[in-house]
Amino acid sequence: xxxxxxxxxxxxxxxxxxxxxxxxxxxxxxxxxxxxxxxxxxxxxxxxxxxxxxxxxxxxxxxxxxxxxxxxxxxxxxxxxxxxxxxxxxxxxxxxxxxxxxxxxxxxxxxxxxxxxxxxxxxxxxxxxxxxxxxxxxxxxxxxxxxxxxxxxxxxxxxxxxxxxxxxxxxxxxxxxxxxxxxxxxxxxxxxxxxxxxxxxxxxxxxxxxxxxxxxxxxxxxxxxxxxxxxxxxxxxxxxxxxxxxxxxxxxxxxxxxxxxxxxxxxxxxxxxxxxxxxx
Ligand code: PAF
Numbered sequence: 692x693x694x695x696x697x698x699x700x701x702x703x704x705x706x707x708x709x710x711x712x713x714x715x716x717x718x719x720x721x722x723x724x725x726x727x728x729x730x731x732x733x734x735x736x737x738x739x740x741x742x743x744x745x746x747x748x749x750x751x752x753x754x755x756x757x758x759x760x761x762x763x764x765x766x767x768x769x770x771x772x773x774x775x776x777x778x779x780x781x782x783x784x785x786x787x788x789x790x791x792x793x794x795x796x797x798x799x800x801x802x803x804x805x806x807x808x809x810x811x812x813x814x815x816x817x818x819x820x821x822x823x824x825x826x827x828x829x830x831x832x833x834x835x836x837x838x839x840x841x842x843x844x845x846x847x848x849x850x851x852x853x854x855x856x857x858x859x860x861x862x863x864x865x866x867x868x869x870x871x872x873x874x875x876x877x878x879x880x881x882x883x884x885x886x887x888x889x890x891x892x893x894x895x896x897x898x899x900x901x902x903x904x905x906x907x908x909x910x911x912x913x914x915x916x917x918x919x920x921x922x923x924x925x926x927x928x929x930x931x932x933x934x935x936x937x938x939x940x941x942x943x944x945x946x947x948x949x950x951x952x953x954x955x956x957x958x959x960x961x962x963x964x965x966x967x968x969x970x971x
Contacts, residue, residue: 693780722748745784745830752814761881762877827857839966843940871891873891892927900934937950
């Protein structure tokens, strides 16, 4: 696996590879890699891509400085995992390589960026938009792979790809889960044993809500039951539990087939998100 910290040499290398017929696939990550990330690398390889994984803990997408400070970082372990996965290139730039000292640019995603995660984490999606556009510009992939765990992020990046005319084929991949249903996330590393035991309740609530909706129970009733179940859960603080249209993330849908359930909660000090479509 080739390793680059600077954009210039990486671009020269990829230009050469493309001239020899390689089709580049990008797996953007913030490191602390787990099987969810590895499923993206493996999808890219299966697609026949020359696979580039980027690893960059992007400061502009953290609205909470404490969260940025505590975000897990394991470069050596990540390198080893990627090497073994057959990834072709790792790009792990420093902050100065990605941002000018006095950078000014901001992204706005309209209503899609102002609801749910966007409402609770001001500036988050602007930061995601910035870094993903920079990565798309530097790497110029034909394909890019993202996990559906960050479902709103996937919709934001789809909008970015469309409006900026990047012309990249985006692939959204299913959430990879632990045996007890907890969605894999780099942040899970920060849960203490007690919090780790509590965390799967988020997925169980999503499943309970799905079952009830499919049985015809009204959303208000489902929402209230789950919210009060979570209120009684020690060490957990619910931020939102929503049923929205999976394409627009707004409330305008006629059929449950279009619905997706989204949840965000603090388990101890760790903020976790998860989601489940109402029908497969
Ligand atoms: O999903 C992530 O890990 C990050 O938000 C991303 C897409 C790599 C941008 O920093």
